Amino acid sequence: MKFSINQSELQNALMVVLKGVSTRSTLPILSGILLDTQGDRLTLQTTDLELSIQYSVAALVEEEGKAVVPGKLFSEIVKNLPDAAVHVEADEDAALITCDASSFSIKALNHEDFPGFPHVDVMQRIEIPFSQFSSMVRRVARVVSKDESRAILTGVLVTLEEGRLKMVATDSYRLAITEADLPDASADEFQAVISGSFLSEIASLSLGDSALSLALAENQIVVTCGDTVFINRRIEGNFPNYKQLLPDGYATRAKIDVDRLVSAVKRTSLLGSSDAPVRFDLNAASQTVQLSAAAQDVGSAQETIGCEIEGEDTEIAFNYSFVLSGLAAVATEKTYLEVQSSLKPGIFRADEPENYLYLVMPVRIV
Template identity: 60%
Template sequence: MKFVINQSEFQSALSIVQKGASTRSTLPILAGIYIEARGDSITLQATDLELSIQYTVNAMVEEEGRAVFPAKLTLDVVKNLSNAAVYVVAEEDSAIITCDTTSFSLKTLDPEDFPGFPKVSTEQEICIPFNMFSQMVKRVEKMVSRDESRPIFTGILVSLEGGSLKMVATDTYRLALAEADLACEAEDFQAVISGAFMRELAALAPSDEGIHLALAENQIVAHYRNTVFINRRIEGNFPNYRMLIPDSYNTRVKVDQQRLTQAVRRMSVIGRADARVVFNISPEAKTLQLTSVEQDVGSAQEVVSCEGEGEELAISFNCSYVLDGLSALGGEEAYLETTTNRQPGIFRSADASDKFLYFVVPISM
């Protein structure tokens, strides 16, 4: 196999595909990137048997062939080459990578041992503008659970119904809901997709193209530009989040979002990042008083001006949870809605066009 490719294009391809290579498997072949040169392009593949990635990029192919390169080492090599033409020659169990006056010789693995790229038959499929997709994922992904013993909470619910696209994530202590109108016609769609996988997709280079999500029997197929991703679908029933969101409130106040964020962050200084902060809400006095107390350390207090309606209320939240929610809100002002100090508090943007919602379960007073 012989081909020539621009260094930056080769590095970009390797950077994307190597995320699918295994770092823990006892099978050395899964720590590699399969590269096949054919026609006027090269195709790169990697898999850890749960996530598979395939990327195709143009190259000057002088001799067709295939080989399996060590994923991390090859990426490190190409990253450190000059931004010029890269010559790759692979024969039997070794390959030579040359750029300008630099040359590396790497051991390769037998391509016959590499698992074939999955061939799946898809059913439902939607296409989402990439910028919309990326923004929605980034707003909800922090609320995905890291507890692998409850797989359903490690995913993001993606649903399309009547042209309304929703993404929901919860770790049972807080929940984020991002919603947007999808202009194109598409069939209804619903799937729970790994939060880690969605983060990887959202981190791809932005473009004006759409990202396609399709369902197979037990897999998710994502297609974006010249890359195909296949990941295991999370099975199970996602919680009925609609039942969790209160349909009314007893108290609602509007506050400057940046001002509130800064105040909550200052409250966390006195204790841990997950310290408790008490919100004393007084719509009549137009004040929101924040208090944080850490035993044997000290206390902090700050008053933030607000406007609102309803009853006075004191409710306590985890500092880091509040900060996660506020960082995902859009607009300059935010609403905080409460019913009682034992029911979730709801944070929304004061901008009616922004349909993002975040609720957080209070800490016992």
């Protein structure tokens, strides 16, 4: 094979597909990137047998063919080349990479050993603007569990019901829910648990305002955006019944400025240890919420901020890092804090028009 392509375009392509390169497999071929030239297109492909990525980009193809190059090494070489035309000539034994005054010769792998890109029968498909998809994923993916022993909690529950797309994630200590209307969605019903890290990787890409397609197969999820295709295994199992955690109402509701609350939580938590709780005392008479924290043999801190409160005076305590994580996903100026009692979960809701809910389990007040 022989082709030429601009360095920046090739580097962008490699940044996408490199996420699918295996770093732990005993099969050397899985650490490589398959380069496939046909017509005027260069297609790059990677897989770790769980995740498969395919990216297609325009290139000046002089000779069609296939080759597998070491993924990390090839990417590092291209990353450090000047912004000029990159010429690649490869066969099953070696690849020659030249750009301006630089030249590299690296060993290649046999492309016939590279696994074929999965062909899946799609059952349901929805489309959503990438920017909207990315925003929704960022809100909930931060909550997924890192504990691989409970695989279902490392995923995000994605559902479509009556033209409304919902994403839900929980690590059993907190719960995040975000929703968006998809009035043009043709799928009647859509439900899958998808790896949170997989969704985060896609959400981190720079794909502009292009439409993203999310499709279900029997045990896989297929995500397509432009000339890029991602295929990953769905997480099997029953997602927790999160709806039973959501209360029907509240005893106290406070409307608080998000930036002021974030700053107050950060300052109040300075004297506490990493897992020390921050206490919220909501006072309806004074229309204030007082935040306080204390650490034995260190000291204490408190701060009062004005807010709008309806309902009863109440107090509740949360792990401060959980609060900050949830507030970081609120895109509005104000947030609502809804409390039933000091022993029941507290709920942070974004103000209109955002549809985002963040539930946090309380810490017992001593």
